[in-house]
Amino acid sequence: MITAPSPTSVALLLGLSFFLGLAFEDFFARGEQRRPGGIRTFPMLAVAGGVLYLFDPAHFIPFTGGLLVLGAWLIVYYRAHVGDRDDKGEPNVGLVVPLLNMHAYLLGAVALALPPWIAVAMTVTSVLLLTGREQLHALARELEMKEIVTAGQFLILTGIVLPLLPNHPVTTLTAITPRQVWLALVVVCSFSYVSYLAQRYWAAAAGGLWMAALGGLYSSTATTVVLARQAKADPATRRQAQAGITLATGIMYLRILAIIAIFDMALARRLALPLGGLSLAAIVICALQYWYVKPAPDELQAKAMPVPVSKNPLQLGPAVIFALLFIVTSLVSTWATAEFGATGIYSLAAIVGISDIDPFVLNLAQGGTTSVPTAALAAAILIAASSNNILKAFYAACFAGGRATAGSAVALVLLAVAGVGAAAATAMLAL
Numbered sequence: 001m002i003t004a005p006s007p008t009s010v011a012l013l014l015g016l017s018f019f020l021g022l023a024f025e026d027f028f029a030r031g032e033q034r035r036p037g038g039i040r041t042f043p044m045l046a047v048a049g050g051v052l053y054l055f056d057p058a059h060f061i062p063f064t065g066g067l068l069v070l071g072a073w074l075i076v077y078y079r080a081h082v083g084d085r086d087d088k089g090e091p092n093v094g095l096v097v098p099l100l101n102m103h104a105y106l107l108g109a110v111a112l113a114l115p116p117w118i119a120v121a122m123t124v125t126s127v128l129l130l131t132g133r134e135q136l137h138a139l140a141r142e143l144e145m146k147e148i149v150t151a152g153q154f155l156i157l158t159g160i161v162l163p164l165l166p167n168h169p170v171t172t173l174t175a176i177t178p179r180q181v182w183l184a185l186v187v188v189c190s191f192s193y194v195s196y197l198a199q200r201y202w203a204a205a206a207g208g209l210w211m212a213a214l215g216g217l218y219s220s221t222a223t224t225v226v227l228a229r230q231a232k233a234d235p236a237t238r239r240q241a242q243a244g245i246t247l248a249t250g251i252m253y254l255r256i257l258a259i260i261a262i263f264d265m266a267l268a269r270r271l272a273l274p275l276g277g278l279s280l281a282a283i284v285i286c287a288l289q290y291w292y293v294k295p296a297p298d299e300l301q302a303k304a305m306p307v308p309v310s311k312n313p314l315q316l317g318p319a320v321i322f323a324l325l326f327i328v329t330s331l332v333s334t335w336a337t338a339e340f341g342a343t344g345i346y347s348l349a350a351i352v353g354i355s356d357i358d359p360f361v362l363n364l365a366q367g368g369t370t371s372v373p374t375a376a377l378a379a380a381i382l383i384a385a386s387s388n389n390i391l392k393a394f395y396a397a398c399f400a401g402g403r404a405t406a407g408s409a410v411a412l413v414l415l416a417v418a419g420v421g422a423a424a425a426t427a428m429l430a431l
Contacts, residue, residue, distance in 0.1 A: 016123040017107055049109050074102075176363065195218040228395060243408075253278045270378040271382070278385075326362065382419045386416040390412070393408075394409075
């Protein structure tokens with residue numbers, strides 16, 4: 001018995017096939033050769049596919065027969081025109097035309113049998129791939145082979161290695177599992193890799209405050225060092241350097257909050273107000289430094305700060321170091337909690353601020369110290385971020401020679417003091 005399709009499914013079928021045909025005709029309108037498909041053909045193919053599917057939704061015999069007929073006709077068309085060349089000598093027929101005709105036919109059954117979002121997603125994706133040909137080819141030419149290899153390695157690490165790791169503790173010294181260690185590595189590297197790609201391939205991010213913001217996603221400490229050195233080497237960039245250092249720290253707070261939210265939403269909600277407030281304060285200070293601090297006379301003719309692109313965060317060396325730091329931090333956190341309770345975590349947080357705080361933050365977010373209340377964990381994270389700000393203030397003063405980025409050094413110290421105050425207020429809730 002044939003089940004009647006809903007009016008919504010039929011309307012979706014017609015609308016998406018019309019949309020696909022419109023994009024097809026618009027894209028191929030520039031050429032002189034006529035190609036099968038378009039604003040009339042695709043809706044008819046979709047209707048035919050949908051009707052043939054409804055005749056036998058269990059075994060798909062009529063639908064498969066129609067698909068074979070369409071495929072046979074497309075083969076005839078493809079063989080007749082495969083040798084055609086355009087004005088530039090390029091092949092005038094590719095697989096795109098037959099694939100889009102197949103897409104239109106399959107769309108009929110997909111729109112009637114599957115959830116609507118699947119039909120919408122496959123059609124929109126096809127249209128974007130069709131109309132974005134020039135941009136995609138330009139991207140392929142611009143990307144270096146090592147970036148493609150790196151992306152493949154990242155997919156192997158996330159899609160193959162991660163599921164194979166055990167999701168249970170392998171030692172009584174810590175509750176963290178090997179899969180949690182690897183997942184933490186993947187999450188942090190993903191944030192950093194997005195920043196790396198933007199700095200490398202987005203022209204606007206090659207300097208100025210955009211670079212500082214993306215640097216905050218990668219490493220606010222490294223960004224502080226680079227900008228401080230730049231300010232010392234080129235006095236004309238001091239105003240931008242000071243604002244950039246403060247902005248990188250403001251983005252760091254949001255990055256920490258986003259990473260925590262992936263693993264522990266309750267802890268993220270506890271930290272949303274203090275970290276959001278500190279980030280807003282840093283951004284306001286950045287705006288004051290950039291717009292209201294009088295620029296140097298030679299800065300008006302200066303170009304935007306050229307800043308070296310960060311190193312690829314998916315390289316094996318940094319990944320191994322991060323994993324080792326995560327494991328060591330987990331072991332030390334468990335020991336400090338067992339020996340000294342929340343006080344031990346607070347002391348450890350102040351110490352880890354002089355290095356990479358990501359392993360410490362992720363260890364707390366993933367339950368590395370199960371006996372510590374959420375409020376105490378939130379306070380420890382605020383202390384670690386504040387300790388890291390003191391380190392960055394020291395870097396800003398030393399690498400820039402004192403006066404060049406003194407304003408940002410002072411701002412970082414003030415943010416650290418505010419963070420410690422917020423940590424103290426949060427810790428009171430754990431008592």
